[in-house]
Amino acid sequence: xxxxxxxxxxxxxxxxxxxxxxxxxxxxxxxxxxxxxxxxxxxxxxxxxxxxxxxxxxxxxxxxxxxxxxxxxxxxxxxxxxxxxxxxxxxxxxxxxxxxxxxxxxxxxxxxxxxxxxxxxxxxxxxxxxxxxxxxxxxxxxxxxxxxxxxxxxxxxxxxxxxxxxxxxxxxxxxxxxxxxxxxxxxxxxxxxxxxxxxxxxxxxxxxxxxxxx
Amino acid sequence: xxxxxxxxxxxxxxxxxxxxxxxxxxxxxxxxxxxxxxxxxxxxxxxxxxxxxxxxxxxxxxxxxxxxxxxxxxxxxxxxxxxxxxxxxxxxxxxxxxxxxxxxxxxxxxxxxxxxxxxxxxxxxxxxxxxxxxxxxxxxxxxxxxxxxxxxxxxxxxxxxxxxxxxxxxxxxxxxxxxxxxxxxxxxxxxxxxxxxxxxxxxxxxxxxxxxxxxxxx
Amino acid sequence: xxxxxxxxxxxxxxxxxxxxxxxxxxxxxxxxxxxxxxxxxxxxxxxxxxxxxxxxxxxxxxxxxxxxxxxxxxxxxxxxxxxxxxxxxxxxxxxxxxxxxxxxxxxxxxxxxxxxxxxxxxxxxxxxxxxxxxxxxxxxxxxxxxxxxxxxxxxxxxxxxxxxxxxxxxxxxxxxxxxxxxxxxxxxxxxxxxxxxxxxxxxxxxxxxxxxxxxxxxxxxxxxxxxxxxxxxxxxxxxxxxxxxxxxxxxxxxxxxxxxxx
Numbered sequence: 001x002x003x004x005x006x007x008x009x010x011x012x013x014x015x016x017x018x019x020x021x022x023x024x025x026x027x028x029x030x031x032x033x034x035x036x037x038x039x040x041x042x043x044x045x046x047x048x049x050x051x052x053x054x055x056x057x058x059x060x061x062x063x064x065x066x067x068x069x070x071x072x073x074x075x076x077x078x079x080x081x082x083x084x085x086x087x088x089x090x091x092x093x094x095x096x097x098x099x100x101x102x103x104x105x106x107x108x109x110x111x112x113x114x115x116x117x118x119x120x121x122x123x124x125x126x127x128x129x130x131x132x133x134x135x136x137x138x139x140x141x142x143x144x145x146x147x148x149x150x151x152x153x154x155x156x157x158x159x160x161x162x163x164x165x166x167x168x169x170x171x172x173x174x175x176x177x178x179x180x181x182x183x184x185x186x187x188x189x190x191x192x193x194x195x196x197x198x199x200x201x202x203x204x205x206x207x208x209x210x211x212x213x214x
Numbered sequence: 215x216x217x218x219x220x221x222x223x224x225x226x227x228x229x230x231x232x233x234x235x236x237x238x239x240x241x242x243x244x245x246x247x248x249x250x251x252x253x254x255x256x257x258x259x260x261x262x263x264x265x266x267x268x269x270x271x272x273x274x275x276x277x278x279x280x281x282x283x284x285x286x287x288x289x290x291x292x293x294x295x296x297x298x299x300x301x302x303x304x305x306x307x308x309x310x311x312x313x314x315x316x317x318x319x320x321x322x323x324x325x326x327x328x329x330x331x332x333x334x335x336x337x338x339x340x341x342x343x344x345x346x347x348x349x350x351x352x353x354x355x356x357x358x359x360x361x362x363x364x365x366x367x368x369x370x371x372x373x374x375x376x377x378x379x380x381x382x383x384x385x386x387x388x389x390x391x392x393x394x395x396x397x398x399x400x401x402x403x404x405x406x407x408x409x410x411x412x413x414x415x416x417x418x419x420x421x422x423x424x425x426x427x428x429x430x431x432x
Numbered sequence: 433x434x435x436x437x438x439x440x441x442x443x444x445x446x447x448x449x450x451x452x453x454x455x456x457x458x459x460x461x462x463x464x465x466x467x468x469x470x471x472x473x474x475x476x477x478x479x480x481x482x483x484x485x486x487x488x489x490x491x492x493x494x495x496x497x498x499x500x501x502x503x504x505x506x507x508x509x510x511x512x513x514x515x516x517x518x519x520x521x522x523x524x525x526x527x528x529x530x531x532x533x534x535x536x537x538x539x540x541x542x543x544x545x546x547x548x549x550x551x552x553x554x555x556x557x558x559x560x561x562x563x564x565x566x567x568x569x570x571x572x573x574x575x576x577x578x579x580x581x582x583x584x585x586x587x588x589x590x591x592x593x594x595x596x597x598x599x600x601x602x603x604x605x606x607x608x609x610x611x612x613x614x615x616x617x618x619x620x621x622x623x624x625x626x627x628x629x630x631x632x633x634x635x636x637x638x639x640x641x642x643x644x645x646x647x648x649x650x651x652x653x654x655x656x657x658x659x660x661x662x663x664x665x666x667x668x669x670x671x672x673x674x675x676x677x678x679x680x681x682x683x684x685x686x687x688x689x690x691x692x693x694x
Contacts, residue, residue: 058368058414059407060375063386067407070399114489115533119547119599120523123515129550133537155282156376166283173290180291183283191278198277212581 005172005182012168013189019082019164020151023089027150028143030090031097038098039105049098056095062156064088069160085157093150100142104135141205148197151190165189218401225392232388233409239384240371243309247370248363250310251317258322269318276315282376284312289380305377309370316366324359325351357428364421368414375410385409436464438501440603440634446485446495448478455481457658459495463603466632470645470666473655474681479638480530482655483605486636487525488518499524500602523551526596526604531612532588534580540567540591541576544598552599559598566594570624586617590624597628604628606637642685646670654678 034049056064069084079087108131116126155166169186173179222229257269276284288311289304299307328351336350378387389406393399439462448456455478463469471479484490486497488505491512497504504521506512513521534543544563548554567573570590580588589609596604609625610618622644628635629648639645645652645666652669654662656677662669673679 054415055407055411058372058411060372060386060410062375062378063389063403063406063410066386066390066393067399067403070393071403074397074399109533111529111531111533112535115527115529115535116547117489117519118487118522118525118527118529118605119595120519120521120551121547122519122551125550129546130535134535137537152280153282155280156379159379166280166286169283170286178294180287180294183287183291186283187279187287190280190283191275194278194280195274198274 005168008168008172009165009185009189012163012165015162016151016154016164016166016189017193019085019089019157019162020147020154022086023093023150024147026086026090027093027097030094032101034094034098035101035105038102053095053098056091057099059092061088061092061153062159064092065156065160081157081161084160085162088157089150089154092153093146096146096149097143100139100146101135103142104138105131107138108135137208141201141208144197144201144204148194148201151194151197155190218396218398219405221396221398222392222401222405225396228388228392229385229405229409232383232385232406233413235383236371236374236385236410237413239306239309239374239377239382240367243306243313243370243374244363244367246310247313247317250314252321254314254318255321255325258318259325273315273319276312277319279312281308281312281373282379284308285376285380301377301380301382305374305380305382309374309377312373313366313370316369317363320359320362320366321355324355324362328354328358357424357431360424360428361421364417364424367417371410371413371417436462438465439463439498440465440467440500441486441636442496442498442501443482443486444496444498446482446492446497448481448485448490448493455658456485456492459655459660461653461660461663463634463636465634467650468629468633468635468637468648469651469653470649471636471638471653471655472640472642472645472669472681473661476657477655478658479655480607483527483607483636483638486603486605487522487527489527519551523547523599524602526599526601528589528592528596528604528606528609530608532580532585532592534588534591534595536580539577539579540572540583543580543591544595547595548598563594563598566597567591569627570594571620584617585613586620589613589621593621593624593628602634604633604635606635606639608638608640610639610641642670642682654681656681 034053037049038046040046065084065088068088069079069081072079072084112130112134113126116130121129154164158164158167158170161167165186169182170179172182176182254269254273257265258273260266260269285305285308288308289299289301292299292304332354333346333350336346341350374384375386377384378390381387385406389402393402396402441463443462444460446456446459447454459482461469471482473479481490485492486504488497491505496506499521502521504525505518507517535546538546541563544566545556545559548559548563549556564573564576567576570593572587572590572594575583575587575591580591583591592609606625610621613621618641622641625635625637625644626648629650637645637649647666649666652662652664652666653660654669654673654675654677662673662675662678664674668674669678670682673682
């Protein structure tokens, strides 16, 4: 590999990580917001959120990405590849996060809320001080799992021209007519990140199980 | 806009064959990977360290590689080692191998979570070996792992869309070619999304039937 | 029953139905300062629902609740209170739950401090000092940094009581505080409750502990199928019940107590 290749991979890695982090940081609170709308059974909007989640969970990221990238300019909203990538990732992961948060909310014990009401906590305070810390803990392993799934689908962002790890590998392979080595380098870049998240998830699950057993 | 959907309607033959290919690819990949996975599961639980270690390493490796990259390696990378595929065989092989690891992990989890007592009762009533597995273990395994396997099928359907990149004529590829020929991106891709959604609703319906069966037998 | 001049709690004609089932029917009673009122009755008689209607965890279908003469839940103009207004009133009504409902993500001490700090916004030093005193009072000073999951049921419930007291409530509600406990742990909770009764805390207690009710209550309410069938001093109720239903109820308890002793 030439120094140019190495720097292409390094830049690609930065792009992959940056887009993933952006997707995660947007997807987490948006997913929570969507879950709260469903949990509160807001009329009409709650139904719409359920529909949004159902459709997005069934839509491959590549299809969603192509839709956003080609159709938005068509209706007068110009969008560059990176914005399209972040938008597609956030929409995709927010739908899955919504289901994770919602499961935790549905399993949340009613008497915990009542105890908070009985000491006069307002709705905002109840959510912030009593509900959120507990559902965040309960959702954490599933949320980390979703993060690793998100990173695993990022290579598809290259189809609209995002220059990430995968795109760098494809380009180098095409230039050298030796596609295998750059792909293996790409694997060596992705695997530790994903493995790190998978290990983190296992670690959290083990620690929580141990805390419950004690 | 209505005119755009008119164009998509005119090209419905292309979309339908794309949908059929997506469904075909996904079902074949799911069935084969389930079979291969169920062969891999006992290896993961083997008492022989080397066997268990090798099986675990394969499963962990697959779980840490993005599917698209894996498909690229199979389609573009392996030919440089002298192994040549057309895009259909490469796509299908990648889907099957990749999901074998996930299916094996799903079955292992379900097996490990199975209550011991019914199996011990089976042994006490004289079942053993293959018959014990087929009559006592397998039914419970199918019921408990079934819904998760169904979710994995949805994952396979979505993964198969990545194969548009190696020009496999599945649903996303069909929508893509309609959009590039007639420049009707919204109509073409929204229709594809609707078809994926429909496909997944069918799978989810099946999963729910299985879940009800399992709940009644808990 | 004579009307008290300045009752802490005044319940007037409270009714509540779940679907077609009438759980409470036109319940009225008053609780004076320093009284310990025990609500007795068979399971499903509406005792817990009555308690939950007092602090509006359950919205009564009809009737009114007054705390120190101020309406709870519905303003004098007849408008249902918003969350904020209702929360303010609830700070003055403490509640102890059957299954403790301690907040599992907070330590024992944090459970006590949380609401006085966040809701009442009293000075931290004062709350801290008071919380430690309360923990000493319920015998759990050494558990202040433990998480609820590490405590026994009896210890959890004593923390539950201390948490309610930390709000300096005018009235304390107990919803079957010992029903979820192993028999050998019931005593330690009843001791704390008895002390509170002697100190003159105003309490409404839903319970199945007949001995406790007889010894500690200033007054007993007997509910059956959503109606208040009888009320009186423990002495009257346990020795000379006025109604046939109360007699049957007490007989069954006496029989169970004898069986339990064997």
